[in-house]
Amino acid sequence: MDIKSVAIDIMKRAVDLDTEQRYTEALVSYQEGLQMLTEKIKGENDEDNKIYLRNKIEEHWNRVAAIKELIQERKQMGNYREQVHIKKDSTGHGYRNLFGRFLDKDVEYVLIEDPYIRTFHQCQNFLLLCELLMKSCDNLRRIRLKTSKDAESGANQKDWFYNLETDLQKYGIQLTVIYSPANRLSRHIILSSGWIIEISRGLRRRIISSV
Template sequence: MNIESAAVNILKRGVELDTKKRYTEALVCYQEGLQVLVDKMRDENDDAKKSYLRKKVEEYMNRAETIKRLVLKQKEEGKFHEQVQIENNSTGHGYKTLFGRFLDEEVQYVVVEDPYIRSFHQCQNFLRLCEILVKSCENLRIIKLKTSKDGKSEANQNAWFINLTDDLEKYGIKLLVEYSETLHDRQIILSSGWIIKIGRGLDFYKAPNNKFCLGVYDLDLRQCHETTVDIVHSKNVKQSCG
């Protein structure tokens, strides 16, 4: 019963996201919930219960397939747009939670455009993103960062990027850093075509209350500033990243 309740909660979350047209997030919930229901159904001995579970599996599977077709159609037409509103002081918005579902074997090249990867905590945010990319994108070969120079501690900024470059090379990934004083865009471009635009860039987390509290390392537990995340897809990205 606990397993079934867990599946129901995941699927309810899927329906909620589905209603808000956050289709790729809804799809993740449907797939997770369906897996739990299918496992439960296989272990069920009561025929009536098994029949009920089978009906629910078919119902959610059909909706998941409909969403897949819808997302594919919108991608093909260049009309895909998903938006996440991050409220002030809210939690649960680590980078992997926000857009980890788009980080897969298709990603070979990532461009990060953010004028504020300069101070220590901002560069640490970029480091956290790089860690997720390394773990999630097995065919990743290049990360390109476009940012601005830190006039106050340019030497430190350069040193941090040199250290990160050396480490990424161990994983067969090349880090390219390009400086621009006119950059305003804040977005993460994946060679698979997905573009994640975060209103405040990577630096939308509030400083932790102290160095020994929840959220210091796990960004899902860190309070956030209010910002908007827009996710779109462009077939032209593959050509520009090639």
């Protein structure tokens, strides 16, 4: 399959997401497809195809601009919301896939609240999230986690967070861990850019909204 065919498939996906009002996901697909069409036009020799591609690129860039404006307006009004449902036993739902599009240079600090970052696999998931934040947010300076203490192996939990804190300091990122009873904690991630990621079950199912 050539670049043009792949780009068209991506654009169809973008239009479907746009129609479903999953605007941030649509933006990612639009931009990916537009990048491919732009590369395609550079090597195109047929003038009619060039004109066709230019018109399509302009049409979709106009839609991208309109979506960005719509999202910004709704964010300012505090009523923009997207919901992501993850079916049981489905795969391909890593952090980058689910909310990587919200992580950019505008994120300077991140507030995370989850009552259960205690067992080994929970701590590993938190580590993966920190790695994604570090790689995606160029201006990130602070991460604050609010979770509960592990009554059975609190020392291991504390040591693990200390080691992570030390590692993040090497990249100029301060990690602060605050402990609170599990029944007083909710599940969400707040980005300083204005996005809130509300989590319905651990770090698995997510609802995306704006502040």
